Amino acid sequence: MxxxxxxxxxxxxxxxxxxxxxxxxxxxxxxxxxxxxxxxxxxxxxxxxxxxxxxxxxxxxxxxxxxxxxxxxxxxxxxxxxxxxxxxxxxxxxxxxxxxxxxxxxxxxxxxxxxxxxxxxxxxxxxxxxxKGANVRGASKKKAQAAAPLDWNGRLLAIGGEAASTNAMFDLFSTFPANCPPTVVVQHLGGGLAATLIDKMSAEIAPRIVLAEDGMTVEQGVIYLAAPGDAHVVVDGWPNGRLRMLPRDPVAGERPSISILFASVAKACGTEAIGLLLGADGEDGDAGVRALQAGGSYSVIPMENHALGFTLQRKLATQPVPMDQLSATILKLCSR
Structure with a gap:
């Protein structure tokens, strides 16, 4: 034991x-x-x-x-x-x-x-x-510079993470240009915190960040954050995709679910999607990553020792991604 x-x-x-x-x-x-x-x-x-x-x-x-x-x-x-x-x-x-x-x-x-x-x-x-034993890190002291405008290649970015991923998301989004790839986020935040997170991020990042709502068109330059509640968020169709809210049971105690978002993205986008898992605890997210892999999408997941960085995967190919190269890697995958 x-x-x-x-x-x-x-x-x-x-x-x-x-x-x-x-x-x-x-x-x-x-x-x-x-x-x-x-x-x-x-x-x-x-x-x-x-x-x-x-x-x-x-x-x-x-x-x-x-x-x-x-x-x-x-x-x-x-x-x-x-x-x-x-x-x-x-x-x-x-x-x-x-x-x-x-x-x-x-x-x-x-x-x-x-x-x-x-x-x-x-x-x-x-x-x-x-x-217990998790690798934790404080907020970055150095203010990040937003990247140059993106020559977008049509790929969608889906991100999943725990509450502990908040500082990593601040770091990542602060490097995104105003015309970032369309990004849908499921984060396991406590109730009532999503709107506050959006307010705080809006003052510090170049892209627009909004609360995800049913029927929204998924557009370049916008980050959609799904709030905890009574429905899961999915992407319906691609390109010209829309967000849909599904009032189904929680997955691994979580609603919205990372895995359900990732699975919907894999179905809608196929090879035109990237899934980024930011330190989820394994109960919600793993099935979604498998769905991305089966659909030919890219997935970026934490290494076993998260302090070392991430692993970029597509089908049987893998590539290590150091922590300080995460943003550049994501933006490159979304560029022509």
Missing amino acids: AAATKVLVVDDSLTMRALLSGALERIPNVVVVGSADGADEARSMVESLHPDVMTLDVEMPGMSGLEYLAEIMEKRPMPVIMFSTRTEAGAEASIEALRLGAIDCFPKPKVAVAAEFDKILAKLGKRIKAA
């Missing part, structure tokens, strides 16, 4: 620390090795207890959770799951936390009782176990 995942809980509220620790201890093969009331106490516990994962409150007196997260990612990167309030300000803080390198951000329960934590326990446990 694998060694238990060690978690350090950081929150300025004694009640929240106790409730969250109690909830985490109910997850099989997860052990809470300590709890801290703020950054100062957490620093010493990280050194002495060597946790695999940290849960961190965004709103704390003194050094805020965001400030401490930035310090962690700069000095000693480790998987961090954030907790934030269910407010507009909380959504903005959640997106900033994901951009800084947090692997996920959960809303704090409205009422500090054990039953509220039970509602998120399954997903929280899944994220914690997937986080």
Whole structure:
């Protein structure tokens, strides 16, 4: 049996620390090795207890959770799951936390009782176990330059990723020209965060980014982000494709599903598609990549050691893609 995942809980509220620790201890093969009331106490516990994962409150007196997260990612990167309030300000803080390198951000329960934590326990446990040993990285400090205008060859780009892919998406899209390839994104974000992510990205990237809606024409120069909800997003037809929303059951607990998007793209576009998987946990995405391969599409997937980069695949051919060459590779595949 694998060694238990060690978690350090950081929150300025004694009640929240106790409730969250109690909830985490109910997850099989997860052990809470300590709890801290703020950054100062957490620093010493990280050194002495060597946790695999940290849960961190965004709103704390003194050094805020965001400030401490930035310090962690700069000095000693480790998987961090954030907790934030269910407010507009909380959504903005959640997106900033994901951009800084947090692997996920959960809303704090409205009422500090054990039953509220039970509602998120399954997903929280899944994220914690997937986080153990993950390669994490902070936000890029160097502002990227957008690439030259694209001489587009007609290929569609479909992207799938976890909440932890947020900083990678910021890095990637900041290099895209305004006339980027039409791009459809499924990201496993918490409810209510997609609109905030779009607002924040819109101010920093050259292409237009919008919330995916049923019936939208898929156009060059636009990034379509599917929000979590009651439907999957698919691409119908190519060229001159449209987005369709399918109200079907979740796949591997996720809706919209990366695999369903990728499978629809493989069917609609065939060889005129590229699927990019950004660090998904394997439960949603793998089947979609297989569909892309069967349809003759390109797929770009993380190497087993994600820190090394990605692998470009088409049928039986494969090619390594270093992390710093991801954008250039994608844009080249979409160029004449």
